[in-house]
Amino acid sequence: MKSITRIHGLDTLRAVAIMLVFMNHYVLFVSRQAPFGFWGEVGWTGVDLFFALSGYLIGNQIFAAMRSEAGFSLRTFYIRRFLRTLPAFYAVLALYACWPWFRAGLTLPPLWQFLTFTQNFDLMPGTAFSHAWSLCVEEQFYVLLPAVALLIGALRRSLVWAWVAVCASFLAGMAIRGYLWQTQVGDSEGGFHYYNAIYYSSLCRFDELVAGVALALLKNHHGAAWNRLTSRGNWALGAGVAVAGAALYLFSEDHYGYGMTVFGYPLLALGCTLLLIAALSRGSLLERTRIPGFGKVALWSYAIYLTHKQIFLLLKPELAEHGISAASWTGIAIMTAVSIPLGWLLYAAIETPFLVLRDRYFSYKRPEPNFPPPGSDPKAENAAQLA
Structure with missing residues (x-):
């Protein structure tokens, strides 16, 4: 697979994302006494x-291709998407389906729900491979976004309609979450109904996806605004930390309340978008800082995400049998020392060959040298390989 120029800021964000999920799943499925504190609670x-x-990365691919001389190919887009995400997913799914020991006593939902990426609909918490719900949301989004982009592109004043669609998406998400909270969640204790009706729902969890697409739209069609934003990367970093930090604190205080259900996700989306701007701003602290190991963790993050939760469930009784507390740093170190190499193994054995196949036979045609809009960072296109 050809080498690419990496954007260290995006690597940092991706590595932070998988570490947050790792800590949250550890607290939820291994030990509430794990010493992750606040970060374990909000790691979701x-x-x-x-x-x-x-x-952002997928939106950037689509908008850049639509503006190129070659145009946007749905066939190429879907083939590249599926070669990126499906092989590793199906490999892990096969372990759940064909190896009962791997399920650790959990019930596996019907296979057709995984194969059609509808597992997140009415998902029961505590089932096997339940964390694949997020992949279902993303795959549904990947399937719909190109069609919506092409439809809007066929209309007159397409940019106006594109921004109308972005704003309407946020408003629709807020309205849907508010309605579902009032009709299905209310003031019921615990989060079971909340997760089933809202947290796993595709209709309720697209705020950050839409925010990323909006950022890609800005980059590809509003060069002057993109220049201004990316010339203030450190300001964006400070604002992103402040906004995302406020969202995390408010969610930790009232995760299942009506106010956070309706307004918390757009606030979190704004924080994530500001951090993305900082990561894509040349010379910003986030863009130029290379943290040792984060590049590899970012590269393997998808594979780690698919496998780490089940590794936790399988290793937990083994640690107890040997008198090692899962809540201790020793137990955490063992879990980490197993999870990361197995994630690398899945990446090397399954993901990499299909990525090589993808880039050899289904590469996008390179745009003309003057294609990127003013102020865009040519490195950002290369980062799409990780999308």
């Missing part, structure tokens, strides 16, 4: 950061 927001990254 790592999924939302993944959503924002995916929305």
Whole structure:
């Protein structure tokens, strides 16, 4: 697979995202006494950061291709998407389906729900491979976004309609979450109904994906505004940390309340978008800082995401049998030392060959040298390989 120029800021965000999810799943499925504190409780927001990254990278691919001389090919887009995401997913799904020991006693939902990426509809918490719900949301989004982009592109004043669609999406998400909270969640104790009706729902969890697409739209069609934004990367970083931090704090205080259900996700989307701007701004602290190991963790993050939760469930009784507390740093170190290499193995054995196949036979045609809009960073296109 050809080498690419990496954007260290995006690597940092992707690595942070998988670490947040890792800590949250550890607290939920291994030990509430794990010493992650606040970050373990709010680590579920790592999924939302993944959503924002995916929305931007995929949106950038689509908008750039639509503006190129070669044009946008739905066939090429879908083939590249599926070669990126499906092989590793199906490999892990096969372990759940064909190896009962791997399920650790959990019930596996019907296979057709995984194969059609509808598993997140009416998902029951605590089932096997339940964390694949986020992949279902992303795959549904990948299937619909190109069609919507092409439809809007066929209309007159397409940019106006594109921004109308972005704003309407946020308003629709808020309205749907508010309605579902009032009719299905209310003031019921615990989060079971909340997760089933809202948290896993595709109709409720697209805010960050749309925010990422909006950022890609800005980059490809509003060069002057993009220049201004990316010339203030450190300001964007400070604002992103402040906004995302406020969202995390408010969610930690009232995750299942009506106010956070309706307005919390757009606030979190804004924070993620500001962090993306900082990561894509040349010379910003986030863009120029290379944290050792984060590049590899970012590269393997998808594989780690698919496998780490089940590794937790399988290793937990083994640690107990050997007198090692899962809540201790020793237990955490063992879980991490197993999870990361197995994630790398899945990446190397399954993801990499299909990425090579994708780039060899289904590459996008390179645009003309003057194609990127003013102020855009040519490195950003290369980062789409991780999308």
